[in-house]
Amino acid sequence: MQSVKNTVLSSVDKHREELVEFLRKVISIPSVTGQEGEVQAYIADYLRDRLGLRVDVWEPSLEELSKHPGYVPVDRGYEGRPNVVGVYNGAGGGRSLLFNGHVDVIPVGDESSWRHHPWRSEVKQGCVYGRGASDMKSGLAAYTFALLSVVEAGLKPRGDVILEYTVDEELSGNGTLAAILRGYRADAGISGETSSMNIQPACIGRIWFEIEVRGTPVGVQRKWEGVNAIHKGYKLVQAVDDFEQIRLSEVRHPLYPDIREAIPCLVGVFEAGSYPSAFPDRCLLKGSLATVPNEDSDQVKTRLKEHIQAVASTDPWLRSHPPVLRFKG
Numbered sequence: 001m002q003s004v005k006n007t008v009l010s011s012v013d014k015h016r017e018e019l020v021e022f023l024r025k026v027i028s029i030p031s032v033t034g035q036e037g038e039v040q041a042y043i044a045d046y047l048r049d050r051l052g053l054r055v056d057v058w059e060p061s062l063e064e065l066s067k068h069p070g071y072v073p074v075d076r077g078y079e080g081r082p083n084v085v086g087v088y089n090g091a092g093g094g095r096s097l098l099f100n101g102h103v104d105v106i107p108v109g110d111e112s113s114w115r116h117h118p119w120r121s122e123v124k125q126g127c128v129y130g131r132g133a134s135d136m137k138s139g140l141a142a143y144t145f146a147l148l149s150v151v152e153a154g155l156k157p158r159g160d161v162i163l164e165y166t167v168d169e170e171l172s173g174n175g176t177l178a179a180i181l182r183g184y185r186a187d188a189g190i191s192g193e194t195s196s197m198n199i200q201p202a203c204i205g206r207i208w209f210e211i212e213v214r215g216t217p218v219g220v221q222r223k224w225e226g227v228n229a230i231h232k233g234y235k236l237v238q239a240v241d242d243f244e245q246i247r248l249s250e251v252r253h254p255l256y257p258d259i260r261e262a263i264p265c266l267v268g269v270f271e272a273g274s275y276p277s278a279f280p281d282r283c284l285l286k287g288s289l290a291t292v293p294n295e296d297s298d299q300v301k302t303r304l305k306e307h308i309q310a311v312a313s314t315d316p317w318l319r320s321h322p323p324v325l326r327f328k329g
């Protein structure tokens with residue numbers, strides 16, 4: 001057993017430079033969510049030509065996805081931005097292993113504020129820098145080269161190994177859902193997401209929500225007659241913060257000793273008003289909250305709904321004009 005381990009480790013060492021080149025290449029191809037096509041074409045070719053895998057490239061179908069309860073609504077389809085899966089056929093008789101990861105990255109924002117250029121994948125002091133270096137192109141490179149190193153060491157696993165490179169994770173997770181619907185299953189799975197090199201045997205869930213609140217439109221010169229939607233919206237931001245405090249005091253999970261990291265709940269977008277000198281009569285909050293394994297997400301949603309209703313009932317305006325809570329996935 002020790003010799004197998006050493007054989008694999010020395011193969012990993014042997015492929016170090018090639019791995020760094022692969023990682024730098026996939027970082028240097030911008031793949032902000034919605035623009036994953038080019039990097040996927042590169043990866044598909046690589047899996048076919050370098051690893052000799054059976055490669056499946058397909059554009060997920062919005063029509064098929066939208067029938068699944070795990071679907072997260074999105075405002076664009078998957079034309080020109082396919083999923084890529086590479087399959088290594090094992091010798092037979094073993095258990096299969098699936099690696100999952102996403103190729104999309106979030107936008108870079110102001111490029112001039114980056115210490116290292118987001119798309120040049122610079123190497124400095126043993127680290128590779130760039131958009132997606134951590135989340136999660138290094139994960140993709142790691143599992144691509146894990147398989148490559150095992151195979152090039154002359155070993156043949158008994159079980160199949162499935163490598164997934166999915167799209168649209170940053171906005172929805174629909175890429176992975178599409179891979180499941182495509183039939184990719186295994187006896188065990190590993191996600192290469194960022195984890196500070198820790199093994200994380202559990203995964204949180206996330207619930208997306210919106211809260212809309214209305215005030216009254218009124219001319220700014222008689223603003224005392226109106227109800228300011230920003231003030232009411234802020235009250236609901238505080239209500240969401242309070243809801244997090246309640247959950248922090250109640251929710252426990254053995255795999256998350258610091259529960260604060262597991263169940264963040266917040267309003268991340270606050271949209272209100274249309275003009276600096278116009279009275280704001282509508283406010284839209286967009287937020288998310290996380291759940292731990294074995295929590296019933298419908299129950300958590302009901303609790304949030306009841307909490308928002310309870311807070312609204314303490315405010316004369318919100319009591320008669322209740323905020324509208326919508327769950328978005």
Ligand SMILES: [Zn+2]
Pocket residue numbers: 102135136169193194
């Ligand atoms: Zn990620």
